[in-house]
Amino acid sequence: MKLSAVVLAAGLGTRMKSNIPKVLHRILGKPMLQYVIDTIKSINPEKLIIVAGKNINEIKEAIPKHNDIIFAKQAEPKGTGNAALKALPSLKGFKGTVLIANGDTPLITKSTILNFIALHKKRKNQVSVLSFESKEPSSYGRILRDEKGRVTSIIEQRDASEEQKKIKEVNSGIYAIENNALNLLKKIPVNKSKGEYYLTDIVEIARNKGFQTDAICIGFEDELTGVNTQEELNLVATTMRYRIIKKFLESGVTFIDSNSTFISPNVQIGRGTVIYPNVIIEGYTTIGEGCNIYPNVRIINSEIGDKATIKDSTLIEGSIIKSNAVIGPFAHIRPGSVVCENAKIGNFVEVKKSIIGQGTKASHLSYLGDAKIGNNVNIGAGTITCNYDGKNKYITTIEDNVFIGSDTQLVAPVTVGKGAFVGAGSTITVNVPPDSLALSRVEQKNIEGWAIKRRLKEKKTKKK
Ligand code: UD1
Ligand code: CA
Numbered sequence: 001m002k003l004s005a006v007v008l009a010a011g012l013g014t015r016m017k018s019n020i021p022k023v024l025h026r027i028l029g030k031p032m033l034q035y036v037i038d039t040i041k042s043i044n045p046e047k048l049i050i051v052a053g054k055n056i057n058e059i060k061e062a063i064p065k066h067n068d069i070i071f072a073k074q075a076e077p078k079g080t081g082n083a084a085l086k087a088l089p090s091l092k093g094f095k096g097t098v099l100i101a102n103g104d105t106p107l108i109t110k111s112t113i114l115n116f117i118a119l120h121k122k123r124k125n126q127v128s129v130l131s132f133e134s135k136e137p138s139s140y141g142r143i144l145r146d147e148k149g150r151v152t153s154i155i156e157q158r159d160a161s162e163e164q165k166k167i168k169e170v171n172s173g174i175y176a177i178e179n180n181a182l183n184l185l186k187k188i189p190v191n192k193s194k195g196e197y198y199l200t201d202i203v204e205i206a207r208n209k210g211f212q213t214d215a216i217c218i219g220f221e222d223e224l225t226g227v228n229t230q231e232e233l234n235l236v237a238t239t240m241r242y243r244i245i246k247k248f249l250e251s252g253v254t255f256i257d258s259n260s261t262f263i264s265p266n267v268q269i270g271r272g273t274v275i276y277p278n279v280i281i282e283g284y285t286t287i288g289e290g291c292n293i294y295p296n297v298r299i300i301n302s303e304i305g306d307k308a309t310i311k312d313s314t315l316i317e318g319s320i321i322k323s324n325a326v327i328g329p330f331a332h333i334r335p336g337s338v339v340c341e342n343a344k345i346g347n348f349v350e351v352k353k354s355i356i357g358q359g360t361k362a363s364h365l366s367y368l369g370d371a372k373i374g375n376n377v378n379i380g381a382g383t384i385t386c387n388y389d390g391k392n393k394y395i396t397t398i399e400d401n402v403f404i405g406s407d408t409q410l411v412a413p414v415t416v417g418k419g420a421f422v423g424a425g426s427t428i429t430v431n432v433p434p435d436s437l438a439l440s441r442v443e444q445k446n447i448e449g450w451a452i453k454r455r456l457k458e459k460k461t462k463k464k
Contacts, residue, residue, distance in 0.1 A: 002096025003117065005045040006087040008173075008199075009033050009103030010053035010074040015228045021055045022227070023103040024062050027237045028244070029264045029282045031062050032227060035106035035240075037069070038265075040099070042110045043117075047094065049087045050103070053077055079196025080173075081188035088182060095179050097121070100199070102173035104227045107236055107243075113174070115218055120176040125214045127181050127206040129154070130174040132219030139228060140170035141200050143215045151215040153204035159193055169217055171200060172224040181211050240265070270306065288323060297328070305341070319351075340375070354385075357400065370412065371396040380406035380424060387412045399434070 013022025023033035033050070040048060049070045052059045056073055060066060072086045084100055091098060097117060101108065112130070120128040129151070131143045141154040142164050154171050155164050177184075188201045206213040227233045244265055245258045252271030255261050260277045263269075267281045270289030280298040281287070287299070288306035296313040303320045304310065310321070311328030318335030321327060326344045336353035339345055343356045346363035354371040362368060362379035370387040372395060373379070383404050385396040394412035398404065402416050405424030416422060417434030426440040 001117070001121075002094075003043065003045050003099060004047040004049070004091060004094050004096065005040045005043075005099040005101065006049045006051065006084060006091075007033070007036055007040065007101050007103050008051050008080055008083045009059060010051050010077055010083050010086075011080075011104075012053070012077050013104075013228075016230060016233070018230075021053075021058060024059065025227070025233055027106055027233070027240050028262055030266070032106045032233075032236075033059065033103045034063060035265070036101060036103050036108065037063065039108055039110055039113065040101065041068075043113060045099070046096070047090065049090045051083045051086050077196075079191070079194070080199035081185065081197030081201060084199050085185045085188075085197070088185065091179070091182065098177045098179065098182060100175040100177065102226060105173055105224060106227065107223045107225060107239055108172075108174070109223055112219060112223055116174065116216055117176055119216050119218065120214075123214055123216075124212055125176070126178040126211040127184070127202060127213045128176045129200075129203055129215045130172045130176075130219050130224075131169050131215040131217045132172055132221060132224050133168045133217070134170045134221055135168075137168050137170045138165070139226065139232075140172075142167040143169040143171060143217075145169075145215075150207075151203060151213060152207060154198075154200035154215075156191075156194075156198065156200065159191070169215070171215075172219050173226060174219075174224075175199070175202070177202070181206055184209070184211070294328070302333075368396075370394065371398065371410075373398045374400035374402070374418075376400060377402045377404070379404050380408060382407040383410070384408075385410050385412060 009023040016022050024031045047070060049072055051072045051074050053074050056071060070090045072090055074083045074086045116130045134140055138157055141156045142160055144152045144155055146152050184202055184205050187205050188197045191198050203213055222239050225232060225236050227236050244263050248269055253269045254274045257277040261275055262280045264282045267285045269287045272290040273287055275293045276295040278296045279293050283301035285299050285302050287304040290307045291304055293310045294312045297310050299316045301318050302316045305321060305323030307324050308321050309326045314328035314331045316333040319333045319337040321339045322341045324342045325339045330348050331345050332350045334352035337351045339356045340358040342359045344361040344363060345351060349362050349366045352369040354368045356373050357375035357377060359375055360373055360377040364381035366379055366383045367385060369385050370393050371385050377398055386409050387393050396410045396412040397415040399418040401419045403421045405422050407425045408422050409427045411429045414428055414431060416432040419435045420432045421437045422428060423439040426438060428438055428440060432438040
């Protein structure tokens with residue numbers, strides 16, 4: 001199948017009442033336009049052209065890895081017909097079917113697109129539009145048919161008569177056009193009531209010129225809702241959220257309260273994992289099998305191994321947590337960290353760009369930044385790696401089987417050798433050799449009877 005695709009994304013989106021381009025509004029952390037792109041890419045078009053407007057650079061920035069996408073610019077938002085026209089130069093010489101889709105229809109699925117194209121081909125159409133029955137058709141163009149049921153044209157709400165407004169079959173904004181009918185785009189006249197060029201007019205033009213034209217009514221409202229307002233965005237986000245949850249329910253993930261769980265579309269979760277309420281999992285996160293993700297956890301672009309436990313109110317960003325590790329409650333794992341098997345990062349511990357070895361424990365109140373920590377290390381409560389001198393960052397290395405006493409500061413760059421002990425309350429500024437004890441605190445002095453003398457003194461001053 002020879003197929004290319006055009007996505008229209010240059011509209012102003014005024015009805016969103018927002019400063020960002022409409023197609024960049026996010027659903028579960030991913031821009032609306034990216035959903036449309038990902039779905040279209042999954043059918044492997046020969047060319048994929050995005051028509052963007054004056055905010056084209058903002059759109060390019062928000063869409064990562066776009067080397068295989070051609071951007072066409074529509075400098076002025078003169079309507080969907082004019083936008084589609086801007087893609088024509090990039091389609092020069094292409095022979096086959098061109099799929100045109102709106103960038104504001106993120107729920108569209110691969111199977112509906114494939115069914116639509118298959119029918120378009122089977123019926124030997126040159127212009128097809130994908131239509132659906134809408135319960136609330138007022139924000140869509142209506143499909144007009146003649147007495148024989150053949151599609152004649154599409155009429156927008158603002159131009160429709162009261163009779164036409166009653167029609168429930170609407171235009172999804174998805175079209176299939178054979179390359180030999182593409183030049184019809186140039187024949188679209190300006191719509192008088194709005195002063196824009198309507199892509200919908202291609203249906204009437206094609207039919208009048210004798211091209212095989214059809215509206216293929218195979219769509220569903222929960223796939224083809226267009227987003228024009230914040231309310232529609234909210235509606236679409238709810239549908240998408242449940243679609244994702246359902247996929248995980250089917251693959252054996254348990255949700256204690258799926259209504260309060262937000263999972264981005266590119267996340268993977270293994271079977272037997274239990275997700276507690278108020279959990280947010282974003283980006284390209286992978287979670288293994290048999291994990292417990294407790295309430296109020298947020299995980300972004302991270303990899304969590306099998307049987308890991310992420311306790312309440314923990315934030316994990318851009319990091320790897322290996323199997324059987326336990327993180328939290330109230331932990332913050334910042335980007336670039338690796339927490340190895342069976343390690344434990346406990347209450348109020350912040351880890352940044354550090355490796356925490358197997359079986360190592362940092363159970364309470366610590367900052368571990370730019371640290372390389374070996375296996376079976378004990379990090380006492382209140383340990384801090386002083387990794388920053390105001391200008392540069394330095395590395396702290398703690399080798400296997402080290403014991404760091406509570407309230408230790410490790411002034412980097414510094415290394416604590418294998419099996420060494422650091423006494424509580426130490427400030428370590430020079431390397432500690434393996435198997436030794438490092439103590440840097442002032443030696444304790446006890447003055448006997450001091451407290452009795454002090455109390456006597458206090459009594460005397462009160463009497464005066
Ligand atoms: C459009 C259709 C309507 C259909 C509905 C489906 C027209 C005239 N109407 O209406 O029949 O039922 O989609 O959701 O086509 N865009 C541009 N350049 C422009 C204007 C729009 O690129 O100058 C892009 C927008 O970014 C958007 C898409 O085209 O992604 C659709 O535009 P929008 O204004 O949302 O059209 P609707 O009023 O929804
Ligand atoms: Ca729309």
